Amino acid sequence: MAECRYCGGTGLVMKGDKAVRCACVRDKIKEAAYAQSGLTPLMRGFTFENFDFKYYSPDKFDKVKGVSYAQTAQITYKAAREFVDKFLQNRHTEGLLFTGPVGSGKTFLACAIANAVLEKGGQVLFVVVPDLLDKIRATYDIQHRELTEQSIIDAAREIPLLILDDLGVHNYTQWTINKLYSIINYRLNYQLPTVITTNLSVAELSEHLGERTASRLFQMCKFYRLLVDNNIRYLKRIESR
Ligand SMILES: Nc1ncnc2c1ncn2[C@@H]1O[C@H](COP(=O)(O)OP(=O)(O)OP(=O)(O)O)[C@@H](O)[C@H]1O
Numbered sequence: 001m002a003e004c005r006y007c008g009g010t011g012l013v014m015k016g017d018k019a020v021r022c023a024c025v026r027d028k029i030k031e032a033a034y035a036q037s038g039l040t041p042l043m044r045g046f047t048f049e050n051f052d053f054k055y056y057s058p059d060k061f062d063k064v065k066g067v068s069y070a071q072t073a074q075i076t077y078k079a080a081r082e083f084v085d086k087f088l089q090n091r092h093t094e095g096l097l098f099t100g101p102v103g104s105g106k107t108f109l110a111c112a113i114a115n116a117v118l119e120k121g122g123q124v125l126f127v128v129v130p131d132l133l134d135k136i137r138a139t140y141d142i143q144h145r146e147l148t149e150q151s152i153i154d155a156a157r158e159i160p161l162l163i164l165d166d167l168g169v170h171n172y173t174q175w176t177i178n179k180l181y182s183i184i185n186y187r188l189n190y191q192l193p194t195v196i197t198t199n200l201s202v203a204e205l206s207e208h209l210g211e212r213t214a215s216r217l218f219q220m221c222k223f224y225r226l227l228v229d230n231n232i233r234y235l236k237r238i239e240s241r
């Protein structure tokens, strides 16, 4: 990497007769946080600015709540933005859980939160739950001992903001339930926020994760729904043809 032309790589510049931190230091910290966040290059484009409301119909209604799909998206989007503001002011803020059908923008919005927090110099870990569990399982294999189970779990427990993507698409065994419980319970006890996306309904969450974990999620997260009549993934494929 080229040396900074302001500080020559020392990280310090003179301001009057005082040495102060060069701007490149902050940029480097930010870059490192991005690199460690688990966001893929594609996900870095999932930002609040790029969130398109056209996919959420004003003419279709959530039967239970009597609000349109468009309103549902606005409410959820607003909650996501407010979460970022609150989190940047206070690390111990309430988390969010996004439910909704396949291709409704849950992961997109969770990534928008991650990108906004990283942009402001915060730390985020984005994990796809099935991948996390596979990674933990791989540590039991003698061939893959470079990471320990504890180091993976500790990272998910201790990061200021954890995003658990796709909670609940796995075949949950007692083992899986215990791993997730240990992460979620830790974050609850230390009041660290978690943002979750899931296809499961509230009842299914309880059924698949067990009541102990599900009840903690209720305590830690505000629940929001995204509704679409068509999978956005599919609509975008058609658009791009
Ligand atoms: N509001 C949006 N504006 C623009 N593009 C969107 C929006 N929501 C989703 N997309 C696009 O649609 C794709 C699918 O969205 P996303 O991955 O967020 O769905 P999901 O609700 O997480 O689905 P799944 O339940 O399958 O995980 C994304 O990759 C993105 O390209």
Ligand SMILES: [Mg+2]
Pocket (backbone or CB within 6 Å): 106, 107, 108, 165, 166, 197
């Ligand atoms: Mg998703």
Ligand SMILES: [Zn+2]
Pocket (backbone or CB within 6 Å): 004, 005, 006, 007, 008, 009, 010, 011, 012, 022, 023, 024, 025
């Ligand atoms: Zn510099």
